[in-house]
Amino acid sequence: MHTLIESCRLQGIDPRVYLSHVVERLHREPATDPATLTPRSLAPQLKKN
Numbered sequence: 001m002h003t004l005i006e007s008c009r010l011q012g013i014d015p016r017v018y019l020s021h022v023v024e025r026l027h028r029e030p031a032t033d034p035a036t037l038t039p040r041s042l043a044p045q046l047k048k049n
Contacts, residue, residue: 004039011043018046 008015022037031037 007039011039011047013039013043013046018042021046 004019005015008018018039021042025037035041
């Protein structure tokens with residue numbers, strides 16, 4: 001969990017926003033490609049302003 005939080009911070013993403021987004025996304029659709037759920041791949045969508 002610590003690594004995931006630090007990965008979010010390195011990408012400039014609030015870890016809570018990231019985790020919330022991933023949980024909601026997994027609820028809507030199955031994860032066919034887990035690489036699309038990494039902090040790096042989601043950073044453009046979730047960047048802090």
